[in-house]
Amino acid sequence: MxxxxxxxxxxxxxxxxxxxxxxxxxxxxxxxxxxxxxxxxxxxxxxxxxxxxxxxxxxxxxxxxxxxxxxxxxxxxxxxxxxxxxxxxxxxxxxxxxxxxxxxxxxxxxxxxxxxxxxxxxxxxxxxxxxxxxxxxxxxxxxxxxxxxxxxxxxxxxxxxxxxxxxxxxxxxxxxxxxxxxxxxxxxxxxxxxxxNSGAREAAKLSAREAYDVLIVGGGPAGAAAAVYAARKGIRTGVAAERFGGQVNDTLAIENFVSVMETEGPKFAAALESHVRAYDVDIMNLQRAAKLVPASEPGGLVTVELANGGTLRSRTVILSTGARWRTVNVPGEQEYRNKGVAYCPHCDGPLFKGKRVAVIGGGNSGVEAAIDLAGIVEHVSLLEYGEQLRADAVLVAKLKSLPNVRIHTNAQTTELTGDGNKLNGITYTDRVSGESRHVALEGVFVQIGLVPNTEWLKGTVELSKHGEIIVDAKGQTNLPGVLAAGDVTTVPYKQIIIATGDGAKAALSAFDYLIRTPAPEAANLQAA
The missing domain is CATH 3.40.30.80 (Glutaredoxin)
Structure with missing residues (x-):
């Protein structure tokens, strides 16, 4: 056996x-x-x-x-x-x-x-x-x-x-x-x-904590790296995260993190948390940030208000809240989510064994999903909005060699249809002919990229037109003492290895800010 x-x-x-x-x-x-x-x-x-x-x-x-x-x-x-x-x-x-x-x-x-x-x-x-x-x-x-x-x-x-x-x-x-x-x-x-009753108890405990030197909001690769680098400086460090590891938990194979030949997302996320816990870092899981209140004066305390009503204070804050799967935003997507509409082909693919499915998205994620699903399901339709697939050439060649895959380019998804209980098809417009077409199927996997988790920051930190936090070469935002790192920022190429490097850089920048910016009197800090 x-x-x-x-x-x-x-x-x-x-x-x-x-x-x-x-x-x-x-x-x-x-x-x-x-x-x-x-x-x-x-x-x-x-x-x-x-x-x-x-x-x-x-x-x-x-x-x-x-x-x-x-x-x-x-x-x-x-x-x-x-x-x-x-x-x-x-x-x-x-x-x-x-x-x-x-x-x-x-x-x-x-x-x-x-x-x-x-x-x-x-x-x-x-x-x-x-x-x-x-x-x-x-x-x-x-x-x-x-x-x-x-x-x-x-x-x-x-x-x-x-x-x-x-x-x-x-x-x-x-x-x-x-x-x-x-x-x-x-x-x-x-x-x-x-x-x-656990939420109220937890909020009270969090609000009673002493102020940090560095508070990291988000526990993905960027946040974990920032925590390690900050803790090694011997300063009071805290991490508030909805789930440690972030998007990495939803990644199956990781084969491009230098020095690690191959691993899986959940294992990598567990290793990140284990590394952080090896230092004197205060990890606060299941904490969703709701509001950022800038310091009233240079060197003063920045406040992070949490969704459960608790508050955390720190002389510097590193924002590393990452990104989430982008939705198609068409009729039927929310109605049939988990009823045929899925975002994780590795998790949910086996449930569609022998059935007909579609993948929306022609980048690496979409093409990889279509290749994987083709080995399980009866047929895969891949829909790409642009004129051609955007994935790496080797992946495109593999996809085109599969007999049970059909590629639709210039395809604008307009509706995900169903019978009221579960999905039964996808409707798209051919952007060349203008013709509306419908494909009968039982599953749709959305793979069209990520959107930054910054809604809670609007009106405080300066954001790009895409909702990303604008940072300079040191990871600094427009607010003194507030830095950012990882997929949530304007830094190009959303890769794990880039996020970890940016997290380390943000921590070093936070330490530099602390030693160069005198803190207000202790009494004033406590009053804040």
């Missing part, structure tokens, strides 16, 4: 199991059940604290559950969790077996303090790089709170169930049979949705 290297690695992990637990499998005569049984036998043979039973009576077959002896733990997998979910399986086994998770103690306490019963079902695909975060978050909650029951379901293995619930995007989470969340969500975000 497992190759020798993976089996050896897994066996080493299983030696960390300290508490006995059992695996209860519900099997049938399918090939998938035989594959699952073989995997579970191998796992059970790696530790004398793990026992395997095959007399389960779960409604989903094949499936298996993990239960620590003497507890009411309820964590099940209606899946053979390999691929991107292999790490999720390993962690679930370790946590069930008593190995402590690498999670802040207050998060574990918040999980344990949840009252009531929560029955979660999370649908994922083994090729989805966003799914493991959600699977692991819900697994953690099931291990540490007996009131939380979690079932992890492979949409590809239980396709009829997926179709009956009209699930067209993963990860998709259901709570007590009702849709709860689509897309990536961390354990902290899950807890915030379940514990409705």
């Amino acid at each position: 497992l190759d020798a290297a993976i089996k050896e690695q897994l066996a080493a992990y299983m030696q960390r199991v300290t508490l006995p637990f059992e695996i209860v499998a519900t099997l049938d005569d399918s090939d998938a059940a035989r594959e699952m049984h073989e995997l579970l036998q191998e796992i059970a043979g790696m530790s004398d604290k793990i026992s395997l039973r095959t007399d389960g009576d779960d409604a989903r077959r094949p499936s298996f559950s993990l239960k620590r002896t003497g507890t009411d733990q309820s964590l099940s997998f209606a899946a053979i969790p390999l691929g991107h979910e292999f790490t999720s399986l390993v962690l679930a086994l370790l946590w069930t077996g008593g190995h402590p998770p690498k999670v802040e103690p207050e998060v574990i306490e918040q999980i344990k303090s949840l009252d009531g019963e929560y029955n979660f079902e999370v649908y994922m695909s083994l090729s989805c790089h966003n799914c493991p975060d959600v699977v692991q978050a819900l697994s953690l909650m099931a291990v540490f709170n007996p009131g939380v029951k979690t079932v992890v379901i492979d949409g590809g293995l239980f396709q009829k169930e997926v179709e009956s619930r009209e699930i067209m995007a993963v990860p998709s989470v259901y709570l007590d049979g009702k849709h709860f969340n689509s897309g990536r969500i961390t354990v902290e975000e899950l807890l915030a949705k379940l514990d409705t």
Whole structure:
């Protein structure tokens, strides 16, 4: 079942199991059940604290559950969790077996303090790089709170169930049979949705914090680099981020970050956070900035107001809020989002196996998406607004060699159509003939670039006509003590390696500002 290297690695992990637990499998005569049984036998043979039973009576077959002896733990997998979910399986086994998770103690306490019963079902695909975060978050909650029951379901293995619930995007989470969340969500975000009083408590704690020397808003590559460089100067550094890693979390393969031959976005994002945590940096996750209030005098405190009502103050601020997927802004896009309209081909592509889909966008992202999807779906229509595709020549050549792809240039998307429940087609105008055309299909993947996250800054920091923060060669904005870095700025070529360099530069510029700009009297700073 497992190759020798993976089996050896897994066996080493299983030696960390300290508490006995059992695996209860519900099997049938399918090939998938035989594959699952073989995997579970191998796992059970790696530790004398793990026992395997095959007399389960779960409604989903094949499936298996993990239960620590003497507890009411309820964590099940209606899946053979390999691929991107292999790490999720390993962690679930370790946590069930008593190995402590690498999670802040207050998060574990918040999980344990949840009252009531929560029955979660999370649908994922083994090729989805966003799914493991959600699977692991819900697994953690099931291990540490007996009131939380979690079932992890492979949409590809239980396709009829997926179709009956009209699930067209993963990860998709259901709570007590009702849709709860689509897309990536961390354990902290899950807890915030379940514990409705957590926002006010968090806001009060944030507002009470002392002022920083450098406050970084955004935790992507630029923000992480800025945090490392600032912390190494020995100055008080904080990072407020909606989600650490930013857009990198939604990137599958990274092959052009010099010195790293190949990695995946979520792994790279985790490495960024781990590097920052190695220094004395105050990381504040799940924090969305709502307003920037400039300092009243040079060297004074800049204030960042947060969406939850909290405030943070700092002598310098580095804005690195990054960018998000650009939308087409045509009728039907929002109505059928996650009902046929998708933005992550790696995550949601397997849900469209054997179906007809379209990709909007002829740049590298769009062409790469079309190439990947062509190996899964029946047919791909690629729509590009311009006269020709903008992707690298090697990618275009590969795309044109695929028999189940049709390229439409000079195609202006005008509507995404549906039956009220899910998408059924795309309408576009041929910009040469003026003719309106409709293509019947079941999925549309939007890949038309990024838009900077700067709406909250309008009226304060100077922005370009495209909404990017205007910066000089040192990363300085038009406001004293306010700098910016990464995809949110006017710096060209939105690449991870460029963002990290800009983040480092902004931190060095912030330090230079601090040593050259006298601070007002301490009393005045505290009053501010």
